[in-house]
Amino acid sequence: MAKKIALVNMKGGVGKSTLTAQLAYEYAILSKWSKKVLVIDLDPQFNLSQYLLGAQLYDSEILKKDFPTVWTVFEQHTHMPGSHAPAQLDPHSVVYHAKKYSGGSLIDLIPSRLELAFSLRNPAQKEDLLARLIPSIEDGYDIILIDCPPTESLLTTAAYLASDYLLVPVKPEYLSSIGLPLLNNSLNEFRSRYGSKKPVVAGVVFNFDSDYAPEERKSKGEVSAVCSNFGWYLFKNPIPYSKSFPKSAREGSALRWTTHSRYETVTKFTKVADELAGLVGI
Numbered sequence: 001m002a003k004k005i006a007l008v009n010m011k012g013g014v015g016k017s018t019l020t021a022q023l024a025y026e027y028a029i030l031s032k033w034s035k036k037v038l039v040i041d042l043d044p045q046f047n048l049s050q051y052l053l054g055a056q057l058y059d060s061e062i063l064k065k066d067f068p069t070v071w072t073v074f075e076q077h078t079h080m081p082g083s084h085a086p087a088q089l090d091p092h093s094v095v096y097h098a099k100k101y102s103g104g105s106l107i108d109l110i111p112s113r114l115e116l117a118f119s120l121r122n123p124a125q126k127e128d129l130l131a132r133l134i135p136s137i138e139d140g141y142d143i144i145l146i147d148c149p150p151t152e153s154l155l156t157t158a159a160y161l162a163s164d165y166l167l168v169p170v171k172p173e174y175l176s177s178i179g180l181p182l183l184n185n186s187l188n189e190f191r192s193r194y195g196s197k198k199p200v201v202a203g204v205v206f207n208f209d210s211d212y213a214p215e216e217r218k219s220k221g222e223v224s225a226v227c228s229n230f231g232w233y234l235f236k237n238p239i240p241y242s243k244s245f246p247k248s249a250r251e252g253s254a255l256r257w258t259t260h261s262r263y264e265t266v267t268k269f270t271k272v273a274d275e276l277a278g279l280v281g282i
Ligand SMILES: Nc1ncnc2c1ncn2[C@@H]1O[C@H](COP(=O)(O)OP(=O)(O)OP(=O)(O)O)[C@@H](O)[C@H]1O
Pocket: 011, 012, 013, 014, 015, 016, 017, 018, 019, 043, 047, 148, 149, 150, 207, 208, 209, 239, 240, 241, 242, 243, 244, 245, 246, 247, 249
């Protein structure tokens, strides 16, 4: 069975989509892993889809060709006025084959689109649709990474239901720990509602690390205190601040293949992928 990891934080802009894409590259590209990875874009802002495909390809292959997306998954039973009863969704039809590497490893994508926001207006009985789709496609994958939006909604519940682990990126700056109690509340509420032990928090990882003392040290201390309070693992390896991350998104490529990316940044990121692999058993 594929390891299913959702990237969450109720705070925006902490690097959820960036890390989802870059972790997918690490596990697919590096020969020590050479994994088959499926990434699921659960954000109506579809950043992950664009980071992976690039804005142009996303436009031509997904939007213009009306490629089915995660929105299709959530609306598969919706009866549009004037139409016949909806046909049964073929689970494989929502999977876009994004990247293929020698040795058979790959990155596939269930893309998102803006209209996913419409699903939030009428969320009744939709939260388990993603979790119910995954068993019919997961045989083809070793790892499934799910990128969540920063606000609590039907989509967060759908991600919890579909995943085994949560990875929580955090920025080491003022108010950085603010999303963590919200996440803890949201998880506790989910667990009591569904009587489920899963997903478990694999860990909290610092992103945008620059070791800028003393402010950064202060907020790292605050995050560390919150983590030990909730019994959450705090990653030993942080992800460095680097302009190569936005650049890799623009180029639609792995950090290690991004123009002028530094060896030190790439190596530090691999250490984070290594640490996560150890935690979840990749
Ligand atoms: N380590 C890093 N160093 C420098 N820039 C980074 C780093 N990680 C992410 N970024 C940049 O920060 C911005 C926000 O990242 P990203 O979109 O991944 O965050 P997010 O948590 O998914 O945001 P949202 O909550 O809006 O979905 C992007 O421009 C991204 O390129």
